[in-house]
Amino acid sequence: MPCHPARARRLLRHGRARALRRTPFTIRLLDRASGATQPVRLKIDPGARITGIALAAEGDRSSRVVWAGELDTSTARRRSASG
Structure with missing residues (x-):
C-alpha cells in the first residue's frame, strides 16, 4: 500500500x-x-473507446482510490490509425 x-x-x-x-x-x-493485508477491490468501467481501471482500498464506510488507469481498446486504435 x-x-x-x-x-x-x-x-x-x-x-x-x-x-x-x-x-x-x-x-x-x-x-x-x-x-x-488491506482489502483492495479492482473496479472496471468498460467504455466504448477507453476502459477505466481502478484499485480501491475498502474502508469501514467508503473506499479510497489507490491507483487509477485507462486502457485503450483495440478498435479505437485501429480507427485512429486508418484515418
Whole structure:
C-alpha cells in the first residue's frame, strides 16, 4: 500500500526495504514475512473507446482510490490509425 516518501526513504536507509522498480517507484519490505493485508477491490468501467481501471482500498464506510488507469481498446486504435 502507498506510504509517505519520507517513510520509504527511512525504510531504505535502515535496510528494512529494497527498491523494486523505479517507474512507478516501488519498494518491497524485507522484515515482514507475513502481516495484515488491506482489502483492495479492482473496479472496471468498460467504455466504448477507453476502459477505466481502478484499485480501491475498502474502508469501514467508503473506499479510497489507490491507483487509477485507462486502457485503450483495440478498435479505437485501429480507427485512429486508418484515418
